[in-house]
Amino acid sequence: MFPKIFQRWLTFGICFGLLACLQQAPKNASSKSPLSGAEGTKAGAGVLALQEPEVSTLKRVRPRLLGKSLAKALNLNPQGMCLELGKIPCIDLVHKVALGGMNAYGNSQYQFPQSPGITSPIAFDRVILSACIQRAQIDLSNTAEAFIYKDLKLSIDGRLVKDAAIDAALDRLYQKAFLRDPSVQEREALKDLYEDIYHTEPNGAAINWMALSCYAVLSSVESVFY
Amino acid sequence: MHKVFSIFKVWLLLYAVQLHAKPLAPDLFCKAFPDIPACAGSALKCSFCHIPASSSTNAFGSCLQAHLKAKQLPYPSTRETMAEAITAIGDQDCDHDGFPNKQELLAGSLPADANSLPYADRCTETRSQASASAPRWNHCTADLAYVYQKVWKDFCGEPPEFDEYQDFKKLSPDKKKSALTKQLDDCLASNNWRGKDGVIWEIGHYKIRPVGSVKAGEDPGLIPIVDYYADFNLFVYTQIDGHDARDMLLAPYTVSRTGGGSQPTTYTMQSPDRLRDGQLMQPQYRVGLLSTFWNLGFYLNFTGIARVLVAQAFNAYLGFTLSDMQGLNPPDVSLSKFKDYDAKGVARSECAVCHETIDPLAYPFRNYNGLTGTTPNQVFGKGTLADPSNLGDENNLIPLSYSRARLTALDQSYPGIIEMPETGFIFGQRVESLNEWAQVLVNSDAFAANLVRDYWKVLIGHEPKTPGEHQEFTKLWKDFKTVHQYSVDAMLHDLVNTEAYRVP
Structure with a gap:
């Protein structure tokens, strides 16, 4: 139904997986440099091309920050934003460890996991998508009072009317998510996303675009790391 | 035959001396090079020179051995000889990663691991210039707007509002700095930072090591036995509002917590009052988190010598893993009175290399009782523990208290344990009480x-x-x-x- 979105999922998953591997993998031989023979800065030995700091200079968003950021960006109740089986909190309980949190009381896990687990991207997607679907449903039920997708209009055949409200909605989404406006390319990419969705499945294309444009932004690298 | 036996005895003696020397090596190494990253505020693991779970040396250890053998030198036994030996192999590249040992030691990478290389600082001159031309992010000089966002996220646990952030960006550099300071202060008061299950609380997890299934009181577990939230309350209290962080291991007081949820969390110091303030320990013998209900109940339990408790304390408060031989510094046995008091075999040479340090560390816990002598009536009946007036003095065998009767009771199971001294040694320094022990630890x-x-x-x-x-x-x-x-x-x-x- 959402071919490009699946591509995005896949890309995101691969990026997350690669990051996990990079954090665990030893530095490879290509990063080593031969002795050049000049004086070193501290050691007084040869100056070598020191290794680039492959350690992440960015941090991973942990569950509590993820929950609060999502709730704030989308104006949702953090307790009801994502519930497994309709009642068990995704962030605080079910996916807490997968999202990078620790379960001290239940699992005697007293430190944060050092690298993302194999289910981390799936858990992350699950939470973001759930929150974005909620926002899209609430906004579409009354677009005049909408929090993100305000004043969006649908044509008689159910298509999203391309007007300034779309740009304004995308600006709001970026401002809430990243505290900045989208670039021209980012804005156009999300508008193109609507066309892809509509051509794949016209029914419900508007609400699907609302949910998935939100998902595409909030599951991006800029949202996962800081 | 007699001659062969004599040679064997000499070999055995030399072997024993060698065994005794090994744990000293990390200590000597760090005394010789106290400012290198591996030693500054830390301690070497045995894996620095040895292959883990093996007595074999790794690339760096083998280099050192080869040097000593080539020069026909004995194993270093003083700070000076250790410094000379390590300096002598400083220009060698033992792990063949292209970096001489000296450079790796100074940079904080491992000289025995070809995959551990010295890191460069992120912002060299070239990278700074490249970053300055980057359109959105400045990667090489302090970006106060970035810091503002980060302080919000790290300390307050959420991002700022868009408008708030735009207002900050419009401020002059000086005003940005003061706004940042104010924001940090505001966030330090937030529940995300200081509240239950907040950032500080989570830092305390590996120190207190809660077990949800036995939790009593607030948020009870399946088998509610003991409450550890008092430990978290004390820990958080010592980390906020300018309090002295050392109080986590010195405080005679307890701390209560109110608020949370949508209300600000408040921690209040309670006047020490045995049992009425939630702790059975006599106030004059309290040493913060070391002598709490939870710590003594869980880590001392029914055991005679507090080795597990000491190992956990070293891990939690110093970052030292005694099982990795970090922090071993054995005092002279004639001074420490080290002996196998509980018949566990710790005086055997292969055990004594560590236990000559660990056991004297545990001696100051001599009269700190875990659960020894606890009767069901004390816990579940209307007996002793229900009423402070029943507790009596320190000669009574009361659980989770300072009790001189503890070793008398344990002596029935471990004859001779009663001789164990209360005087102990920490970092090679003699201490007469647990309070002194804790003072040495927190001032390290x-x-x-x-x-x-x-x-x-x-x-x-x-x-x-x-x-x-x-x-x-x-x-x-x-x-x-x-x-x-x-x-x-x-x-x-x-x-x-x-x-x-x-x-x-």
Whole structure:
């Protein structure tokens, strides 16, 4: 139904997986440099091309920050934003460890996991998508009072009317998510996303675009790391 | 035959001496090179020179051995000879990674591991110039707008509002700095930072090591036996509002907590009052988190010698793993009176190498009772523990208290344990009581470095790696002891001003 979105999922998953591997993998031989023979800065030995700091200079968003950021960006109740089986909190309980949190009381896990687990991207997607679907449903039920997708209009055949409200909605989404406006390319990419969705499945294309444009932004690298 | 036996005895003696020398090596090494990253505020693991779970040496250890053999030198037994030996192999590249040992030691990478290389600082001149031309992010100089967002996220647990952020960006550099300071203060008061299950609380997890299934009181588990939230309350209290962080291991008082949820969380120091303030320990014998209901109940339990408790305390408050031979510094046996008091075989040479340090560390817990002698009636009946007037003095065998009768009771199971002294040794220093023991611990460099490292890891995201990070980290924990006077809040104001935190 959402071919490009699946591509995005896949890309995101691969990026997350690669990051996990990079954090665990030893530095490879290509990063080593031969002795050049000049004086070193501290050691007084040869100056070598020191290794680039492959350690992440960015941090991973942990569950509590993820929950609060999502709730704030989308104006949702953090307790009801994502519930497994309709009642068990995704962030605080079910996916807490997968999202990078620790379960001290239940699992005697007293430190944060050092690298993302194999289910981390799936858990992350699950939470973001759930929150974005909620926002899209609430906004579409009354677009005049909408929090993100305000004043969006649908044509008689159910298509999203391309007007300034779309740009304004995308600006709001970026401002809430990243505290900045989208670039021209980012804005156009999300508008193109609507066309892809509509051509794949016209029914419900508007609400699907609302949910998935939100998902595409909030599951991006800029949202996962800081 | 007699001659062969004599040679065997000499070999055995030499072997024993060698065994005794091994744990001293990390200690000697760090005394010889106290300022290198592996030693500053930390201690070497045996894996620095040895293959883990083996007595074989790794590449660096083998280099050292080869050097000693070639020069026909004995194994270093003093700081000076250790310094000479390590310096002599400084220009060698034992792990063949292209970096001489000396450079690896100074940069904080491992000289025995070809995959561990010295890191460069993130911002060289070339990279700074490249970054300056980057359109959105400045990667090589402090970006206060980035720091503002980061302080919000790290300390308040959420991003700022868009308008708030735009207003901040419009401020002059000086006003940005003061706005940042104010924001940090506001966030330090937030529930995300100081509340139940907040950031500080989570830092306390590996120190207190809660077990949800036996939790009593608030949030009870399946088998509610003991409450550890009092430990968290004390820990958080010592980390906020400019309180002395050392009180976590010195405080005779307990701390209560109110608020939470939508209300600000407040911690209040309680006047020490045995049992009425939630602790059975007599106030004059209390040593913060070391003597709490939870710590003694869980880590001392029914055992005679507090080895597990000591190992956990070293891990939690110094970052030392005794099982990795970190922090071993055995005192002279004639002074420490080290002996196998509980018949566990610790005096055997292969055990004594560690236990000559560990057991004297545990001696000051001699009269601190875990659960020895506890009767069901004391816990579940209307007996002793229900009424403070029943507790009596320290000669009574009361659980979770200072009790001179403890070893009398244990002597029936371990004859001779009653001879165990209360005088102990920590970092080679003689102490007469657990309070003195705790004083030595909290005033050590390792305590300050470990606590600052806890916050560094949470806020920077990883342990210090690059030379610049090592430098900033070392300055920070040294200042924590002096400039900040063990105030975590003051230290954090400096931490957010480090290059490591401020540069994206």
